[in-house]
Amino acid sequence: MKVKVLKNILDANDQIASRNQQLLDKSKVLAVNIMSSPGAGKTSFILQTIKRLKDRVRIVVIEGDIASTIDADRVSKEGIPVVQINTGGACNLDANMVSIALDSLPLGDTDLLLIENVGNLVCPAEFKVGEHKRVMLLSLPEGDDKPYKYPLMFTVSEVIIINKIDLSPVLDFDFAAFNRAVTGINPKAKIFRVSCKTGEGIEGWVSWLESELKGR
Amino acid sequence: MKVKVLKNILDANDQIASRNQQLLDKSKVLAVNIMSSPGAGKTSFILQTIKRLKDRVRIVVIEGDIASTIDADRVSKEGIPVVQINTGGACNLDANMVSIALDSLPLGDTDLLLIENVGNLVCPAEFKVGEHKRVMLLSLPEGDDKPYKYPLMFTVSEVIIINKIDLSPVLDFDFAAFNRAVTGINPKAKIFRVSCKTGEGIEGWVSWLESELKGR
Numbered sequence: 086m087k088v089k090v091l092k093n094i095l096d097a098n099d100q101i102a103s104r105n106q107q108l109l110d111k112s113k114v115l116a117v118n119i120m121s122s123p124g125a126g127k128t129s130f131i132l133q134t135i136k137r138l139k140d141r142v143r144i145v146v147i148e149g150d151i152a153s154t155i156d157a158d159r160v161s162k163e164g165i166p167v168v169q170i171n172t173g174g175a176c177n178l179d180a181n182m183v184s185i186a187l188d189s190l191p192l193g194d195t196d197l198l199l200i201e202n203v204g205n206l207v208c209p210a211e212f213k214v215g216e217h218k219r220v221m222l223l224s225l226p227e228g229d230d231k232p233y234k235y236p237l238m239f240t241v242s243e244v245i246i247i248n249k250i251d252l253s254p255v256l257d258f259d260f261a262a263f264n265r266a267v268t269g270i271n272p273k274a275k276i277f278r279v280s281c282k283t284g285e286g287i288e289g290w291v292s293w294l295e296s297e298l299k300g301r
Numbered sequence: 302m303k304v305k306v307l308k309n310i311l312d313a314n315d316q317i318a319s320r321n322q323q324l325l326d327k328s329k330v331l332a333v334n335i336m337s338s339p340g341a342g343k344t345s346f347i348l349q350t351i352k353r354l355k356d357r358v359r360i361v362v363i364e365g366d367i368a369s370t371i372d373a374d375r376v377s378k379e380g381i382p383v384v385q386i387n388t389g390g391a392c393n394l395d396a397n398m399v400s401i402a403l404d405s406l407p408l409g410d411t412d413l414l415l416i417e418n419v420g421n422l423v424c425p426a427e428f429k430v431g432e433h434k435r436v437m438l439l440s441l442p443e444g445d446d447k448p449y450k451y452p453l454m455f456t457v458s459e460v461i462i463i464n465k466i467d468l469s470p471v472l473d474f475d476f477a478a479f480n481r482a483v484t485g486i487n488p489k490a491k492i493f494r495v496s497c498k499t500g501e502g503i504e505g506w507v508s509w510l511e512s513e514l515k516g517r
Contacts (some may be wrong), residue, residue, distance in 0.1 A: 118379060122339045123422045124443025152424065153449040174453065176392060176423035204450065205423055206339050207367065207392035226442040226465060227340025233369040234420065237390065249442060255471060273311060 094204045098212055101180035103216025105187060110190040113301055116200060117294075118216035120238065123204030125224040128156045129281035131199050134244060135163050137291045138197070147186045147200045149212040151213040156201060166190055177208035199239040206235040218297065220244040225252050239267055244275045246290060263286035285292055292298060308465060314428055318395035321403060321431025326410040332416060333510075334432035336454065339420030343462040344372045345497035347415050351508045353378050354413070358514060363402045363416045365394040372486040382406055393424035399431055412514060420452040434513065441468050442516055445475045448482035452496040460491045462506060467496040479499055 108115050119126050124144055128148075135144055146167040148157040168186040170178060178225035185201065190198070200216060202209040221242040226249060232239040239245065245267060247260075260278075268273055275293060277284035325332050325444035337343050345365075351360055362383040373385035382450060385403040386394060399416065406414070418425040437458040439447055441492040442465060448455040455461065461483060462474075476494075483490055493511060 122420070122443075124338065124440075125448055125464075150450050152452055155446055155449060174423070174427070176421070203340070203423070205421060207390070207419070207421055208424070211390070223441060224340075226440060226468070227338075229340055230369075230371055231373060236368055238426070252468070252471065254444070255468060266492050 093204075095211065098180045102183055102213040102215045106217070107181055107185050108187060108196065109192065109215060109217075112195065114192055114195045115218070115298055115301055116198040116210075116216040117218045118200045118202060118214055119220050119222065120202045120206075120209045120242070121204060121222035122125075122206050122224070122227055125204070125222045125227065126281045127204070127222055128159055130158060130222060130246065130248065130279070131201060131278075132163065133287045134282060134291060134294070135160070135165055136250050137287060138294070139163065139165070143194055143196045144297075145190045145192075145195045145198050147178075147183060147190075147198065149182070149201055149203045151203060152297050153174075155284065158246050163274045172203060175208075176203055176205045177212045178202050178214050179212045180214050182215070197294075206231070206238045208281055210238040210241050211290045216241045224249040224256045225256050228268070229263040230262070232270060236270055239274070240271050242271070242274060244290070244293070245280045247276065248281055250278045250285065251283050268286060311427065314396045316323060317400055318429040318431045319444060321396055321400050322433070322460060322473070323405060325408065325414065325431060325433075327334070329485070330395065330408055330411045331434070331471075331514055331517055332414040332432040333434045333436055334416045334418060334425075334430055335436050335438070336418045336422075336425045336458070337438035338422050338440070338443055339385060341420070341443065342516050343417045343420070343438055343439045344375055344495045346462065346464065348379065349495075349497050349500060349503045350415065351376070351381055352506065352512070353503060354510070355381070356380065359410055359412045361406045361408075361411045361414050363394075363414065363417045365398070365417055367391075367419060382461070387505060388419060391424075392430050393428045394418050394428050395428045403431075413510075419517045421510055422447070422454045426451075426454040426457050434459050436462060438462045438464050440465040441472050441474045445479040445482070447505045448486060456487050458487070458490060458505070460509070463492065464497055466494045466501065467499050469474075490498055
């Protein structure tokens, strides 16, 4: 019974997600859905991306959290339009929540929408919200075995960001083993290694993002 | 509609959870439900606990993951009875899954059941599985703001373990701010700081666990 209900919810969700995407396409906005475990560095990653691009790309942000406006407050300080969604108890953003947030954003004056999902490696992988690209962050301290434990998230993401590489001297993270695990389930995934603390590696991700923006 | 269905599922779950607890009580088994984000160190924490206690306490383990048997394999090497539950897509263990796992464990010859939940700070907080105590791990790299973002998990846990304190020299984690945040929503929570890598601080947690075992 549980599965049946979930399927109905997902069907309805996908229809609203398609509508969101059509709305974004009409304004030529590229939407990126950013997902990770709690504390992997999604907000810092968004702030680094804003820092590199805000002089030439018009960016807006949707922040998703169970509770609090901590992340939206950080983004807002950069002078970027931002909407915070508090999901209450829900472990992911869904298309309906994003649809409501889109109503409050200046899409006609926007090139790039960054959506920060709820910190979770399971639920967000199942719910499209209207995004064109899915990006997941894995932080180094989480370990190199995560593709085996959370295969759907690693399968649906076009881009995988390995964050917190500044910690690699003090951690035992096997990059080769991680790459093998990802390639096994998602051979097309782009993998970037970054430190959102030091800024190392961010330029590779930003170049990729700019080429996607030009393609629109 | 979604909320209504979730409520029905949770009611049914709680009934099975009570039955699980009665079964455990009959055999005088203390059950501990261990929850955290992905990669916060639940398995290493279980292995450290086993190492300190296995000579005088009879331990069994239930491992929960979306996929893979990586964690169960690690525990099994210690000569401890272990059952792996693969949830498929579900983001938490539920009482029914644990009920089936209990059938395969030698409860009559057991003092302590350690249950490793799916790595997730949202869903596992809502689903009791029959445990007597809930323990959550937060790893230092996740940051000190997590009680504000995942309040339910921090509210339902009797014990909060701060793991990976060996990384504190290279991270900006504000222990005082974290303690204030926890105290605000869960003033009775026991907080222990540990490193499952070096073993530092584990003895505090183990002493607490032994006093709980004696009380049974």
